[in-house]
Amino acid sequence: MSGGLQIRDLTVTFGSERDPKPVVRGIDLDLEPGRITGLAGESGSGKSMTGLAMCGLLPGGARTGGRIEFDGRNLLELDERALTKYRGNRIAMVFQDPTASLHPMLSIGRQLTDHLRVHAGIDKRSARERAIRTLELVRVPDPETAIKKYPHQFSGGQLQRISIAMAIICEPEILIADEPTTALDVTVQAGVLRLLKQLCDDLGLAVMLVTHDLGVMSSLADRISVMREGVILEEGPRFDVLRRPREAYTRGLIEALPNHLPFLDEDGQPIAGSEAAR
Numbered sequence: 001m002s003g004g005l006q007i008r009d010l011t012v013t014f015g016s017e018r019d020p021k022p023v024v025r026g027i028d029l030d031l032e033p034g035r036i037t038g039l040a041g042e043s044g045s046g047k048s049m050t051g052l053a054m055c056g057l058l059p060g061g062a063r064t065g066g067r068i069e070f071d072g073r074n075l076l077e078l079d080e081r082a083l084t085k086y087r088g089n090r091i092a093m094v095f096q097d098p099t100a101s102l103h104p105m106l107s108i109g110r111q112l113t114d115h116l117r118v119h120a121g122i123d124k125r126s127a128r129e130r131a132i133r134t135l136e137l138v139r140v141p142d143p144e145t146a147i148k149k150y151p152h153q154f155s156g157g158q159l160q161r162i163s164i165a166m167a168i169i170c171e172p173e174i175l176i177a178d179e180p181t182t183a184l185d186v187t188v189q190a191g192v193l194r195l196l197k198q199l200c201d202d203l204g205l206a207v208m209l210v211t212h213d214l215g216v217m218s219s220l221a222d223r224i225s226v227m228r229e230g231v232i233l234e235e236g237p238r239f240d241v242l243r244r245p246r247e248a249y250t251r252g253l254i255e256a257l258p259n260h261l262p263f264l265d266e267d268g269q270p271i272a273g274s275e276a277a278r
Protein backbone atom coordinates (compact mmCIF):
# COMPACT_ATOMS: atom_id res chain seq x y z
CA MET A 1 0.00 0.00 0.00
CA SER A 2 1.31 3.45 -0.81
CA GLY A 3 0.76 6.54 1.33
CA GLY A 4 -0.75 6.53 4.80
CA LEU A 5 0.76 4.60 7.63
CA GLN A 6 0.74 0.91 8.43
CA ILE A 7 1.20 -0.65 11.83
CA ARG A 8 2.21 -4.29 11.85
CA ASP A 9 2.49 -6.52 14.89
CA LEU A 10 3.20 -3.55 17.17
CA THR A 11 4.16 -4.37 20.71
CA VAL A 12 4.82 -1.98 23.60
CA THR A 13 6.20 -3.48 26.79
CA PHE A 14 7.09 -2.01 30.16
CA GLY A 15 8.82 -3.75 33.04
CA SER A 16 12.07 -5.65 32.95
CA GLU A 17 13.14 -8.38 30.52
CA ARG A 18 12.55 -10.90 33.30
CA ASP A 19 9.21 -9.44 34.37
CA PRO A 20 7.68 -7.87 31.22
CA LYS A 21 4.41 -5.92 31.32
CA PRO A 22 3.04 -5.92 27.76
CA VAL A 23 0.50 -3.13 27.16
CA VAL A 24 0.24 -3.38 23.34
CA ARG A 25 0.41 -6.97 22.17
CA GLY A 26 0.88 -7.33 18.45
CA ILE A 27 -1.62 -5.03 16.77
CA ASP A 28 -2.16 -4.19 13.09
CA LEU A 29 -3.70 -0.89 11.99
CA ASP A 30 -3.90 0.99 8.68
CA LEU A 31 -4.23 4.74 8.35
CA GLU A 32 -5.27 5.89 4.90
CA PRO A 33 -5.27 9.38 3.38
CA GLY A 34 -8.73 10.99 3.59
CA ARG A 35 -9.97 8.38 6.07
CA ILE A 36 -10.62 8.42 9.80
CA THR A 37 -9.55 5.28 11.59
CA GLY A 38 -11.09 4.93 15.03
CA LEU A 39 -9.33 3.19 17.89
CA ALA A 40 -11.81 2.46 20.67
CA GLY A 41 -11.54 0.74 24.02
CA GLU A 42 -11.72 1.32 27.74
CA SER A 43 -9.17 3.16 29.79
CA GLY A 44 -5.91 1.23 29.98
CA SER A 45 -6.50 -0.81 26.82
CA GLY A 46 -3.38 0.61 25.14
CA LYS A 47 -4.90 3.19 22.78
CA SER A 48 -2.73 6.11 23.84
CA MET A 49 0.45 4.03 23.85
CA THR A 50 -0.29 3.12 20.23
CA GLY A 51 -0.63 6.82 19.31
CA LEU A 52 2.50 7.77 21.24
CA ALA A 53 4.50 4.98 19.58
CA MET A 54 3.65 6.51 16.21
CA CYS A 55 5.26 9.79 17.28
CA GLY A 56 8.20 8.32 19.16
CA LEU A 57 6.79 9.80 22.36
CA LEU A 58 6.46 6.69 24.52
CA PRO A 59 7.42 7.11 28.19
CA GLY A 60 10.94 6.10 29.19
CA GLY A 61 11.31 2.41 29.82
CA ALA A 62 8.88 1.36 27.07
CA ARG A 63 10.26 -1.24 24.65
CA THR A 64 8.74 -1.68 21.21
CA GLY A 65 8.55 -4.42 18.61
CA GLY A 66 6.98 -4.80 15.17
CA ARG A 67 6.79 -2.11 12.53
CA ILE A 68 5.27 1.32 12.00
CA GLU A 69 5.68 1.88 8.27
CA PHE A 70 5.61 5.46 7.04
CA ASP A 71 7.32 7.01 4.07
CA GLY A 72 9.04 3.71 3.31
CA ARG A 73 10.65 3.50 6.75
CA ASN A 74 9.99 1.75 10.03
CA LEU A 75 9.53 4.62 12.49
CA LEU A 76 10.42 2.34 15.38
CA GLU A 77 13.96 2.06 14.06
CA LEU A 78 14.60 5.80 13.76
CA ASP A 79 16.76 7.68 16.22
CA GLU A 80 15.52 10.86 17.90
CA ARG A 81 17.12 13.11 15.30
CA ALA A 82 15.46 11.33 12.39
CA LEU A 83 12.14 11.23 14.25
CA THR A 84 12.03 15.01 14.73
CA LYS A 85 11.77 15.32 10.95
CA TYR A 86 8.47 13.50 11.11
CA ARG A 87 7.00 14.44 14.47
CA GLY A 88 4.96 17.67 14.45
CA ASN A 89 5.75 18.03 10.80
CA ARG A 90 4.43 15.05 8.86
CA ILE A 91 2.84 13.24 11.80
CA ALA A 92 0.97 15.52 14.21
CA MET A 93 -1.00 14.97 17.38
CA VAL A 94 -3.95 16.61 19.08
CA PHE A 95 -4.52 15.77 22.73
CA GLN A 96 -7.48 15.81 25.08
CA ASP A 97 -6.30 18.95 26.84
CA PRO A 98 -5.59 21.70 24.31
CA THR A 99 -3.54 23.64 26.85
CA ALA A 100 -1.02 20.76 26.82
CA SER A 101 0.16 21.83 23.38
CA LEU A 102 -0.02 25.60 24.01
CA HIS A 103 2.28 27.80 26.07
CA PRO A 104 0.25 30.05 28.41
CA MET A 105 2.66 33.00 28.17
CA LEU A 106 3.05 33.22 24.40
CA SER A 107 0.59 34.68 21.94
CA ILE A 108 -1.23 32.30 19.61
CA GLY A 109 0.46 33.92 16.61
CA ARG A 110 3.92 33.49 18.10
CA GLN A 111 3.26 29.81 18.86
CA LEU A 112 1.89 29.06 15.41
CA THR A 113 4.68 30.89 13.60
CA ASP A 114 7.48 29.51 15.82
CA HIS A 115 6.23 26.01 15.16
CA LEU A 116 6.13 26.67 11.44
CA ARG A 117 9.54 28.31 11.30
CA VAL A 118 11.18 25.48 13.22
CA HIS A 119 9.63 22.76 11.06
CA ALA A 120 9.21 24.40 7.68
CA GLY A 121 11.99 26.99 7.94
CA ILE A 122 9.96 29.79 6.37
CA ASP A 123 10.36 33.53 6.97
CA LYS A 124 8.43 35.52 9.56
CA ARG A 125 6.03 37.25 7.20
CA SER A 126 5.02 34.13 5.28
CA ALA A 127 4.69 32.29 8.60
CA ARG A 128 2.26 34.96 9.86
CA GLU A 129 0.19 34.70 6.69
CA ARG A 130 0.09 30.92 6.95
CA ALA A 131 -0.91 31.19 10.65
CA ILE A 132 -3.86 33.39 9.72
CA ARG A 133 -4.90 31.08 6.87
CA THR A 134 -4.72 28.07 9.16
CA LEU A 135 -6.84 29.77 11.84
CA GLU A 136 -9.39 30.49 9.11
CA LEU A 137 -9.29 26.85 8.12
CA VAL A 138 -10.14 25.72 11.66
CA ARG A 139 -12.79 28.47 11.87
CA VAL A 140 -11.39 30.55 14.69
CA PRO A 141 -13.23 33.87 14.35
CA ASP A 142 -11.26 36.97 13.40
CA PRO A 143 -7.81 35.34 12.95
CA GLU A 144 -6.04 38.71 12.60
CA THR A 145 -7.02 39.56 16.17
CA ALA A 146 -6.76 35.97 17.44
CA ILE A 147 -3.03 35.76 16.68
CA LYS A 148 -2.37 38.61 19.11
CA LYS A 149 -4.23 36.93 21.95
CA TYR A 150 -3.06 34.47 24.62
CA PRO A 151 -4.51 31.02 25.38
CA HIS A 152 -6.45 32.14 28.49
CA GLN A 153 -8.48 34.54 26.33
CA PHE A 154 -10.18 31.67 24.46
CA SER A 155 -12.89 29.18 25.39
CA GLY A 156 -12.10 25.45 25.58
CA GLY A 157 -13.65 24.77 22.18
CA GLN A 158 -11.72 27.60 20.52
CA LEU A 159 -8.51 26.43 22.19
CA GLN A 160 -9.00 22.95 20.79
CA ARG A 161 -9.46 24.49 17.33
CA ILE A 162 -6.21 26.41 17.87
CA SER A 163 -4.35 23.27 18.93
CA ILE A 164 -5.69 21.60 15.78
CA ALA A 165 -4.37 24.59 13.81
CA MET A 166 -0.99 24.05 15.47
CA ALA A 167 -1.11 20.38 14.51
CA ILE A 168 -1.97 20.98 10.84
CA ILE A 169 -0.02 24.15 10.10
CA CYS A 170 2.92 22.16 8.72
CA GLU A 171 0.54 20.20 6.49
CA PRO A 172 1.08 16.77 8.02
CA GLU A 173 -0.08 13.59 6.30
CA ILE A 174 -1.02 11.87 9.56
CA LEU A 175 -3.06 13.35 12.41
CA ILE A 176 -3.48 11.46 15.66
CA ALA A 177 -6.38 12.85 17.70
CA ASP A 178 -6.37 11.37 21.21
CA GLU A 179 -9.72 11.99 22.94
CA PRO A 180 -9.96 15.39 21.18
CA THR A 181 -13.41 16.25 22.54
CA THR A 182 -13.45 14.48 25.90
CA ALA A 183 -12.60 17.63 27.87
CA LEU A 184 -15.02 19.83 25.95
CA ASP A 185 -18.51 20.94 26.76
CA VAL A 186 -21.02 18.76 24.88
CA THR A 187 -22.36 21.83 23.10
CA VAL A 188 -19.04 22.39 21.29
CA GLN A 189 -18.03 18.75 20.78
CA ALA A 190 -19.96 18.26 17.55
CA GLY A 191 -18.35 21.35 15.98
CA VAL A 192 -14.83 20.12 16.70
CA LEU A 193 -15.67 16.65 15.39
CA ARG A 194 -17.13 18.15 12.23
CA LEU A 195 -13.96 20.17 11.80
CA LEU A 196 -11.78 17.03 12.04
CA LYS A 197 -13.91 15.33 9.41
CA GLN A 198 -13.70 18.36 7.13
CA LEU A 199 -9.92 18.58 7.46
CA CYS A 200 -9.65 14.89 6.73
CA ASP A 201 -11.73 15.28 3.57
CA ASP A 202 -10.32 18.62 2.36
CA LEU A 203 -6.64 18.04 3.13
CA GLY A 204 -6.59 14.28 2.56
CA LEU A 205 -5.28 13.75 6.09
CA ALA A 206 -5.04 10.23 7.44
CA VAL A 207 -6.61 10.60 10.88
CA MET A 208 -6.39 8.21 13.79
CA LEU A 209 -9.15 9.01 16.26
CA VAL A 210 -8.49 7.57 19.69
CA THR A 211 -11.46 7.57 22.04
CA HIS A 212 -13.28 5.47 24.60
CA ASP A 213 -16.52 7.09 23.40
CA LEU A 214 -18.30 5.01 20.78
CA GLY A 215 -20.83 7.84 20.38
CA VAL A 216 -18.00 10.03 19.06
CA MET A 217 -16.81 7.17 16.85
CA SER A 218 -20.26 6.75 15.36
CA SER A 219 -20.26 10.27 13.95
CA LEU A 220 -16.81 10.18 12.48
CA ALA A 221 -14.76 7.06 11.96
CA ASP A 222 -14.71 5.29 8.59
CA ARG A 223 -13.44 2.13 10.22
CA ILE A 224 -13.25 1.18 13.87
CA SER A 225 -10.81 -1.04 15.72
CA VAL A 226 -11.83 -2.11 19.20
CA MET A 227 -8.94 -2.61 21.57
CA ARG A 228 -8.82 -4.44 24.87
CA GLU A 229 -5.84 -5.27 27.05
CA GLY A 230 -3.40 -4.44 24.26
CA VAL A 231 -5.11 -6.52 21.58
CA ILE A 232 -7.45 -5.51 18.74
CA LEU A 233 -10.54 -7.62 19.26
CA GLU A 234 -12.43 -6.61 16.15
CA GLU A 235 -12.11 -4.26 13.22
CA GLY A 236 -14.39 -3.16 10.42
CA PRO A 237 -16.47 -0.40 8.80
CA ARG A 238 -18.02 1.75 11.54
CA PHE A 239 -21.64 0.69 11.26
CA ASP A 240 -20.73 -3.00 10.97
CA VAL A 241 -18.86 -2.74 14.24
CA LEU A 242 -21.48 -0.55 15.93
CA ARG A 243 -24.61 -2.28 14.65
CA ARG A 244 -23.43 -5.85 14.40
CA PRO A 245 -20.57 -6.20 16.88
CA ARG A 246 -19.06 -9.66 16.80
CA GLU A 247 -17.49 -9.46 20.23
CA ALA A 248 -19.36 -9.46 23.52
CA TYR A 249 -16.86 -6.86 24.73
CA THR A 250 -17.90 -4.43 21.98
CA ARG A 251 -21.56 -5.06 22.76
CA GLY A 252 -20.79 -4.28 26.39
CA LEU A 253 -19.18 -0.97 25.42
CA ILE A 254 -22.24 -0.06 23.36
CA GLU A 255 -24.66 -1.07 26.08
CA ALA A 256 -22.70 0.85 28.70
CA LEU A 257 -23.34 4.11 26.88
CA PRO A 258 -26.02 6.29 28.43
CA ASN A 259 -29.29 5.50 26.56
CA HIS A 260 -27.28 3.01 24.53
CA LEU A 261 -25.97 4.62 21.39
CA PRO A 262 -27.21 7.88 20.07
CA PHE A 263 -25.56 7.15 16.72
CA LEU A 264 -24.66 10.46 15.19
CA ASP A 265 -24.11 11.56 11.64
CA GLU A 266 -21.26 13.84 10.53
CA ASP A 267 -23.20 16.85 11.80
CA GLY A 268 -23.46 15.37 15.24
CA GLN A 269 -27.20 14.75 14.75
CA PRO A 270 -28.81 11.49 15.86
CA ILE A 271 -29.31 9.13 12.94
CA ALA A 272 -32.93 8.23 12.31
CA GLY A 273 -33.56 4.60 13.10
CA SER A 274 -30.34 4.31 15.02
CA GLU A 275 -32.24 2.44 17.72
CA ALA A 276 -31.91 -0.50 15.34
CA ALA A 277 -28.39 -0.71 16.64
CA ARG A 278 -29.50 -1.62 20.14
Ligand SMILES: Nc1ncnc2c1ncn2[C@@H]1O[C@H](COP(=O)(O)OP(=O)(O)OP(=O)(O)O)[C@@H](O)[C@H]1O
Nearest residue numbers: 014023041042043044045046047048049050059212
Ligand atom coordinates in the same frame (compact mmCIF):
# COMPACT_ATOMS: atom_id res chain seq x y z
N1 LIG B 1 5.13 4.73 32.15
C1 LIG B 1 4.43 3.60 32.26
N2 LIG B 1 4.94 2.51 32.89
C2 LIG B 1 4.24 1.37 33.00
N3 LIG B 1 3.01 1.19 32.50
C3 LIG B 1 2.43 2.22 31.88
C4 LIG B 1 3.10 3.47 31.71
N4 LIG B 1 2.27 4.31 31.04
C5 LIG B 1 1.13 3.61 30.79
N5 LIG B 1 1.23 2.35 31.29
C6 LIG B 1 0.21 1.30 31.20
O1 LIG B 1 -0.08 1.02 29.83
C7 LIG B 1 -1.42 0.57 29.70
C8 LIG B 1 -2.04 1.22 28.50
O2 LIG B 1 -2.19 2.62 28.74
P1 LIG B 1 -2.84 3.62 27.68
O3 LIG B 1 -2.64 5.01 28.23
O4 LIG B 1 -2.34 3.33 26.32
O5 LIG B 1 -4.36 3.23 27.75
P2 LIG B 1 -5.57 3.96 27.09
O6 LIG B 1 -6.38 2.89 26.46
O7 LIG B 1 -5.13 5.08 26.23
O8 LIG B 1 -6.33 4.51 28.35
P3 LIG B 1 -6.56 6.02 28.80
O9 LIG B 1 -7.70 6.49 27.96
O10 LIG B 1 -6.89 5.91 30.24
O11 LIG B 1 -5.25 6.74 28.54
C9 LIG B 1 -2.11 0.88 31.02
O12 LIG B 1 -2.31 -0.32 31.72
C10 LIG B 1 -1.14 1.75 31.75
O13 LIG B 1 -1.20 1.52 33.14
